[in-house]
Amino acid sequence: MDTINTDNFPALSSRHSRGLTFFIKGFGWFFSVFIFVCAIVTAIMVFSKKSFTPGVEILQIGICLLLLLLFGWLILFSLRKSQKNNFTRLVVDINGICYYNDTGCIKKMLFVDLKSGPDTDYYDVFLNDPGEDGPYYLLFYLIDSTTGKLKIGSVDFNTQTVIINSNKIHRHFIKGIQLFRPDLRIAPGVLDLYRIEKN
Numbered sequence: 001m002d003t004i005n006t007d008n009f010p011a012l013s014s015r016h017s018r019g020l021t022f023f024i025k026g027f028g029w030f031f032s033v034f035i036f037v038c039a040i041v042t043a044i045m046v047f048s049k050k051s052f053t054p055g056v057e058i059l060q061i062g063i064c065l066l067l068l069l070l071f072g073w074l075i076l077f078s079l080r081k082s083q084k085n086n087f088t089r090l091v092v093d094i095n096g097i098c099y100y101n102d103t104g105c106i107k108k109m110l111f112v113d114l115k116s117g118p119d120t121d122y123y124d125v126f127l128n129d130p131g132e133d134g135p136y137y138l139l140f141y142l143i144d145s146t147t148g149k150l151k152i153g154s155v156d157f158n159t160q161t162v163i164i165n166s167n168k169i170h171r172h173f174i175k176g177i178q179l180f181r182p183d184l185r186i187a188p189g190v191l192d193l194y195r196i197e198k199n
Contacts, residue, residue: 009180013089014090016163035071042063043064086101086106087100087159096176097155097169109142109155113145114184124184125174125184126139126140127193140152140184141153170194171196
C-alpha cells in the first residue's frame with residue numbers, strides 16, 4: 001500500500017446506515033405511542049372506578065402527566081435538533097472537513113483554521129476527560145468564523161441518519177492534521193485511541 005502524503009491524501013466520506021436509523025426512530029416512535037396509550041389507559045381506569053381513593057388516583061394521574069410532559073419535551077427536542085442539523089454527509093479531504101446537504105457544501109472546518117492552544121503546556125489536539133466510562137470526544141482549537149475568537153471545536157456527527165464510520169472519519173482527520181499541520185501538538189492518548197503512528 002502506498003504511503004499517504006500531502007500529494008495523495010484521499011478524501012473519505014461518511015457512510016450512513018438507513019436501516020439502523022429507521023430502527024432507532026421506529027423504536028422511539030413506538031415508545032412515544034406506548035407512553036401516550038399508557039397515560040390514556042391509566043386515566044380511563046382511574047375515572048371508571050366506582051370507589052375513589054384520592055391518594056392513589058392523584059398519584060397515577062400525576063405520573064401520567066409527567067410521562068406526557070416527558071413525551072412532549074422529547075418530541076420538541078428532536079424537532080429542534082432536526083432543524084438545526086441539516087447536513088447529510090461529511091467529507092475529510094486535503095482541505096479539512098466539509099459538511100454537505102442536498103445543495104452542496106454548507107459548512108467547512110479547514111486544517112488552516114486549526115490553531116495552537118493558548119497554553120503552551122498542553123496539547124493542541126486532545127481528548128476530553130469524560131470521567132469514568134464516558135464517551136471520548138476529539139477536541140481541537142480553531143478560530144470561530146462568526147466571532148473571530150479562539151474556541152475549542154470538535155467534529156459534528158449530529159445528522160439525521162446514523163454514521164457508521166465515525167471512527168474512520170476521526171482517524172483520517174487526525175492523519176490530515178499530522179500531514180498538513182505538523183506544527184500542532186497531538187496528545188498521545190489521541191494517537192493511541194485511533195491507532196495512529198506518531199510522525
